[in-house]
Amino acid sequence: MGLVFRPEPRNKVTVVLGAQWGDEGKGKVVDLLALDADLVCRCQGGNNAGHTVVVDSVEYDFHLLPSGVLNKKAVSFIGNGVVIHLPGLFEEAEKNLQKGEGLQGWEKRLKISDRAHIVFNFHQAVDGIQEQQRQLQAGKNLGTTKKGIGPAYSSKAARNGLRVCDLVSDFTVFEEKFRVLAGHFLTMYPNLSVDIDNELQQLKVYAERLRPLVTDGVYFMHKALTGPSKKILVEGANAALLDIDFGTYPFVTSSNCTAGGVCTGLGVPPSYVGRVYGVVKAYTTRVGVGAFPTEQDNEVGNLLQSRGREFGVTTGRRRRCGWLDLILVRYAHMVNGFTAIALTKLDILDTLPEIKVGVSYTVDDEPLPSFPANMDVLMRVSVKYETLPGWRCSTEDVRCFEELPSQAQSYIRFIEDFLQVPVKWVGVGKSRESMIKLF
Numbered sequence: 001m002g003l004v005f006r007p008e009p010r011n012k013v014t015v016v017l018g019a020q021w022g023d024e025g026k027g028k029v030v031d032l033l034a035l036d037a038d039l040v041c042r043c044q045g046g047n048n049a050g051h052t053v054v055v056d057s058v059e060y061d062f063h064l065l066p067s068g069v070l071n072k073k074a075v076s077f078i079g080n081g082v083v084i085h086l087p088g089l090f091e092e093a094e095k096n097l098q099k100g101e102g103l104q105g106w107e108k109r110l111k112i113s114d115r116a117h118i119v120f121n122f123h124q125a126v127d128g129i130q131e132q133q134r135q136l137q138a139g140k141n142l143g144t145t146k147k148g149i150g151p152a153y154s155s156k157a158a159r160n161g162l163r164v165c166d167l168v169s170d171f172t173v174f175e176e177k178f179r180v181l182a183g184h185f186l187t188m189y190p191n192l193s194v195d196i197d198n199e200l201q202q203l204k205v206y207a208e209r210l211r212p213l214v215t216d217g218v219y220f221m222h223k224a225l226t227g228p229s230k231k232i233l234v235e236g237a238n239a240a241l242l243d244i245d246f247g248t249y250p251f252v253t254s255s256n257c258t259a260g261g262v263c264t265g266l267g268v269p270p271s272y273v274g275r276v277y278g279v280v281k282a283y284t285t286r287v288g289v290g291a292f293p294t295e296q297d298n299e300v301g302n303l304l305q306s307r308g309r310e311f312g313v314t315t316g317r318r319r320r321c322g323w324l325d326l327i328l329v330r331y332a333h334m335v336n337g338f339t340a341i342a343l344t345k346l347d348i349l350d351t352l353p354e355i356k357v358g359v360s361y362t363v364d365d366e367p368l369p370s371f372p373a374n375m376d377v378l379m380r381v382s383v384k385y386e387t388l389p390g391w392r393c394s395t396e397d398v399r400c401f402e403e404l405p406s407q408a409q410s411y412i413r414f415i416e417d418f419l420q421v422p423v424k425w426v427g428v429g430k431s432r433e434s435m436i437k438l439f
Contacts, residue, residue, distance in 0.1 A: 009225065009269075009271050009272045010225065010226055010227075010229070011224065011225050011226070011227075011229060011230045011231075011232055011272070012232075012272055012273065012274030012275075013041075013225075013232045013233070013234050013262065013266075013268055013272055013273055013274055014033060014231070014232065014233050014234070014274055014275045014276075014277070015233075015234045015236065015259060015262050015273060015274075015275070015276045015277065016029050016030050016033065016233070016234065016235055016236055016277050016279060016342075017236035017239070017240065017257065017258065017259065017276065017277070017278055017279065017332075017336055017338075018236060018237075018238060018239025018240060018242075018257065018278075018279055019239065019240055019278035019279060019280045019329050019332040019333070019336070019338070019341070020239055020240070020241055020280065020281060020284055020285070020325075020328060020329065020332070021239055021241045021242060021248075021284070021285065021286040021287070021292075022049075022238050022239040022242055022287065023050075023239075023281070023285055023287065023310070023312065023319060024239065024279040024280060024281045024344055025279060025281060025342075025344035025345060025427055026051060026235065026236065026237075026239075026279045027051030027052055027053045027062065027067050028053065028344065028427060028430075028432070028435060029277065029279050029342045029344075029425065029435070030051070030053075030066075030067050030068065030233065030235045031053045031055070031067055031068075031070070031432060032425070032432060032435055033233050033277075034067065034068035034070070034071045034074060034233055035071060036231060037068055037071065037074050037231045037232065037233040038073070038074055038075065038224075038230040038231050038232065039074060039075050039076075039077060039224050039230060039231070039232045039233065040066045040067070040068025040069070040071070040074050040075075040076050040077070040233045040234075040235060041066060041076075041077040041078075041079055041221075041232070041233065041234045041235065041266055042064070042065075042066045042076075042077070042078050042079060042082050042234075042235055042237060043079045043081045043082065043234055043236070043261055043262050043264075043265030043266045044079075044081040044082060044236070044237060044238075044255040044256060044257055044261040044265045045082060045083075045149065045237035045238050045253065045255050045257065046063075046064065046082060046083040046084065046085060046088075046119055046147060046148075046149045046152065047063035047064045047085055047088040047089070047092065047119075047147050047149075048063075048144070048145040048147045048149045048237075048238070048253065049062075049063055049064075049237030049238055050062070050063055050312060051063075051067045051235075051237075053067045053070060054430050054431055054432070055070055055100070055102055055432065056100065056102075058099050058100035058102060059099070060096050060099060060100070060102055060103070061092075061095070061096065062092065062096070063088065063092055064078070064082070064084060064085070064088060064089050064092055065078075065089070065092060065093065065096075065106070065110070066078070066235050067235060068233060068235065069103065069106050069109060069110060070102040070103070072105070072109070074109065075109050075110075075111060076106075076109055076110045076111070077110075077111045077112075077113070077217075077220065077221075077266075078110070078111070078112045078113060078116060079113050079116065079217055079221075079265045079266040079267070080113040080115035080116050080217050080218075080265060080266070080267065081116075081255065081256075081261060081264055081265020081266065082113075082116050082265065083116065083117045083118070083119045083148075083149060083152040083153060083156070083255075084112070084116050084117070084118055084119060084164065085118075085119035085120075085123075085124070085147065085148060086118065086202075086203070086206040086210065087121070087202070087206075088119075088147070090206070090209065093106055093107075107209075107212070107213065110213050111213060111214075111215045111220060112164060112210065112213045112214050112215070113164065113214075113215065113216075113217025113220070113266075114163065114164050114165035114168070114214050114215065114216055114217060115163055115164070115165065115217055115218075116163060116164045116217075117152055117153075117155070117156045117161045117162070117163050117164075118152070118161070118162050118163065118164060118166075118167060119147070119148040119149065119151075119152040120148070120152075120162075120178075120181075120182075120199065121148075121194070121199055122182055122185050122192060122194045122199075123148030123149075123151040123152045123155070123185075124146060124147060124148035124151075125148075125192055125193070125194070126148070126151045126185055126188075126189055126192060127144055127146045127147065127148045127149070127150060127151050128146045129189050129191070129192060130144075130150070130151070131144055131146060144288075149253065149254055149255075150253075150254045151185075152254075153254035153255060154254075155181065160180070160181055160184060161181070162174065162177055162178060162181060164210065164214055165214070167203065167206070167207050167210065168207055168210060168211050168214050171204060171207065174203075174207075175200055178196075178199075178200060178203070179196060182194050182196050182199075217266070217267055218267040221266050221267050221268055222267075225268065225269075225272050234262050234266065234268075236257055236261070236262075237257060238253045238255070238257040239257055239332075240257065240258050240278075240331075240332035240335060240336060241328060241331075241332065242257055243255075243256055243257045243258045243261075243335075244256060245258075246258055246331075246335050248290050248291055248375060248378065249373075249375070250375075251288065251289055251290030251291075251375070258332075258335045258336050259273065259276055259335070259336045259337065275339040275340070276336055276337055276338055276339050277338065277339060277340055277341070277342055277424065278329070278332060278333065278336060278338035278340075278341050278342070278421070279341075279342045279344060280324075280329055280341050280342070280343050280344070280415070281324075281343075281344050281345050282324060282343055282344065282345050282346045282348065282349055282411075283304050283308075283321060283322065283323060283324050283345070283348065283349065284321070284322045284323065284324055284325050284328070285304075285308070285310050285319040285320060285321050285322075286319065286320045286322075287312050287317050287319050287320070288317065290375070291375055291378040291379045292320055292322060293322075293325060293327075293328075293358065293361065293378065293381050293383050294322040294323040294324070294325040294356075294358045294383055295320055295321070295322040296321060296322045296323060297320075300321075300322075300323075300352075301320070301321045301322060302321075303351070303352075304321035304322075304348060305318065305319065305321045307348045307351070308321070308345055308348040323355070323356045323357060323358055323385065324355075324357045324358065324415070325358040325383070326357055326358055326359055326415065326418050326419065327358055327359070327360060327361055327371060327383075328358075328371065329419060330371075330418070330419055331370070331371035333419055333421060338419075338421050339421075340421060340422045340423065340424035341415070341416075341419070341421050341422070341423045341424065342423075342424060342425040342426075342427065342435070343412060343415065343423050343425065343426050343427065344426075344427035345427055346395060346408060346411075346412075346426050346427060346428050347394070347395045347396050347427075347428040347429055347434075349390065349391075349408075349411075350390075350391065350392070350393065350394050350395055350396075351390075351392065352390040352392070353389075353390045353392060354387050354388065354389055354390050355387070355388045355389075355390050355411060356385040356386070356387050356388075357385060357386045357388060357414065357415075357418075358383040358384070358385055359384055359385065359386045359418065360383075360384040361381040361382070361383060361384070362381065362382050362384065363377060363380055363381055363382070364380075368381065386414070388407070388410065388411055388414060389407045389410075390407060391404075391405035391406075391407040391408045393405055395408060395428045396428055396429050396434070398428055398436065399433070399434075399436060400436060401426070401436060401438050404426070404436075412426060422438070422439070423438060424437065424438055424439060425437055425438065426438065
């Protein structure tokens with residue numbers, strides 16, 4: 001019998017990932033690409049993510065729902081790599097429904113993988129207790145969002161977690177497993193208060209609402225990839241430097257938010273991954289604790305913070321701000337292999353007379369060849385900057401590259417040359433229209 005060769009993948013997925021510490025403006029890029037997408041997927045994280053999307057002057061906030069849910073023609077999919085807090089999911093939908101018409105009929109266009117793990121209320125309570133303990137022991141909390149994400153992924157890795165498929169099948173079996181899991185956490189955290197019966201009652205109601213949305217995720221994705229022509233978009237949550245393996249550990253999230261997470265979090269073979277777009281803010285921000293080499297704890301940082309309205313969507317926390325760190329973005333590119341970059345919030349730099357860009361690290365006057373794994377080393381690095389002239393005029397109304405001030409054009413070209421990756425979009429405002437397409 002002759003060999004039958006595999007055909008070239010039919011529908012490759014387009015991926016949008018954060019290239020820094022999150023809050024790069026991924027939602028806006030996804031929203032742009034979701035306009036003509038047929039399927040928009042989330043592959044990792046939980047409602048610790050926060051994407052803001054403005055449509056028809058209405059500001060929607062998404063944490064668990066893919067922001068593509070605003071596209072009435074697209075199907076949104078929450079993959080197996082996502083951890084789902086059910087009260088959070090339905091509350092988010094209700095809140096956004098009250099804001100505008102964008103979310104009407106969302107339940108008819110959302111599918112959820114039966115293999116996704118569930119975040120329970122006690123996971124969230126434990127998250128808070130763990131943060132308190134870290135604070136007391138070392139005076140160093142991780143700065144988690146207290147949404148139960150870490151404890152839920154811990155349950156998954158410890159193999160005592162519960163999945164969507166458990167909830168929508170025999171509820172008596174689910175109840176038994178749930179009581180065991182809750183008991184396990186009560187043993188570990190004696191001062192944890194869990195209303196087991198009340199939560200079970202809640203979950204029974206959610207099971208009915210959830211059932212029509214649940215699907216076999218592997219079969220669902222396989223059909224989408226190999227069936228009729230489709231535009232498939234994957235929306236990354238968090239960002240490269242928050243990745244559990246490649247991020248600034250331990251100040252990271254609990255999932256793989258780099259390109260590999262797309263394959264494991266959706267059941268997509270690597271050969272089906274097409275374009276990978278990295279979203280890079282024109283400066284750097286970080287929420288919570290952890291090393292931040294280019295941080296500007298001064299007037300520049302304050303200016304970026306106030307002009308950029310840098311507050312977390314999920315926590316409302318003030319973001320720390322600093323110059324663009326290209327060592328860090330180049331490292332994210334090494335892990336993700338970006339096809340092109342979306343550079344966001346360029347307009348925030350409009351008033352600066354000069355702009356600095358971090359181009360190399362040294363420790364004890366020795367150059368560092370790569371981005372360090374050890375956080376104690378990263379805390380001690382000195383950054384070598386390249387200083388570029390500012391443009392000192394508003395770019396907010398600019399709608400094509402040629403209209404940008406020459407200094408802003410040079411800033412973009414400098415980034416491309418350093419990373420050896422083309423910049424495909426430049427963001428100069430909040431709206432969908434303010435994303436300038438370069439090619």
